[in-house]
Amino acid sequence: MNIAVDEQRAQLGADTTPPPRHGRQRLYWLGGAALSLAVLGYSLYWLDSGRYLEQTDDAYVRADWITISPKVAGYVAEVLVADNQAVAAGDPLVRIHDRDYQARLLQARARQNESRAAIAAQQAALVTLEARLQEQQALIDQAAADIDSARAERQRAQLDFQRYRDLVAQQAASEQRLESASADFARARSALSRAEAAASRQHTRLSVLQASREQATALLDQQRARAAEADASLELASHELEDTLIRAPIAGVVGQRRVRQRQYVTPGLPLLALVPVEQSFVVANFKETQLRRMRPGQPVTLLVDSFPGQVLHGRVDSFSPGSGAVFALLPPDNATGNFTKIVQRFPVKVVLEDGARQKLPILPGMSVIAEVDTHEP
Structure with a gap:
């Protein structure tokens, strides 16, 4: 019994013997080389294109939707569209008793x-x-x-x-x-x-x-x-x-349908909204420190939160004439005693490439991550 125990202890002692010193040095060298290559690769990427990329996650899909209102007063005889229905320009929407x-x-x-x-x-x-x-x-x-x-x-x-x-x-x-x-x-x-x-x-x-x-x-x-x-x-x-027959001025999708049959309507009363989803664009709010090299026409890469892994492309169209704070309902008054400097954001309009709507069924209001390549003029 004592002889068997001694043999097991001898085997365990042999298994826990530390590796040779030159083996550890090789591992350290390989790790340092890999890290150096990674740093070098990232540096080259940053020098070539990374430093020209400006990104923001404060971006959303937008569309110039319009509110449909009657020009004449009267009782609604018939509502000719349903919620979320796609209509073409000129299609009848609502008919008023004539x-x-x-x-x-x-x-x-x-x-x-x-x-x-x-x-x-x-x-x-x-x-x-x-x-x-x-x-x-x-x-x-x-x-x-x-x-x-x-x-x-x-x-x-x-x-x-x-x-x-x-x-x-x-x-x-x-x-x-x-x-x-x-x-x-x-x-x-x-x-x-x-x-x-x-x-x-x-x-x-x-x-x-x-x-x-x-x-x-x-x-x-x-x-x-x-x-x-x-x-x-x-x-x-x-x-x-x-005008008793209200028609769609543009092609789009019906939303916010509030009108009902036999309802009395007056000129200017909102009946429904018409959203031209095919003409969607993106509004990206960039910090003022990111606008230095940004110009209209530069390419933009878009990642929609609703479609992970899917990429859309577009181009910078125009810049807002003022920051979001300027057009706010209650703009901040920086002439007060308690002043804290905050980096302002400026809305940037990004138009999508042709066929983007067919590639991804994006809708106004979706969140987007926008990345502008400012390397190109």
């Missing part, structure tokens, strides 16, 4: 017809006045001819009167003949006066007709203005009738 708007359209069309009839009647009246003006001008010409005739007759009667007066003075004609010539001369003067008075009346009537024509022209312009107003009212009524 009975009142159809009646307004008929009323506006009746006013338009009335205004056009008034224009036609006024144009006819103006044509009548033009004809009367032409007739009056002919009467004025006739009156002028009558004046010329009466003036000639007065001249003849005056010459007869003077001739017979001289003859009576020479006792070559009778007094009776002189009296007859004097009467003819008086009648001729009276006829000339009447012709001149008639011509004056004709000129006065011409002035009245010309004033009536100006008044009729003004009324015609007024009727045309009313017709233009009626046309505008008809156009507005037509637009309001068209």
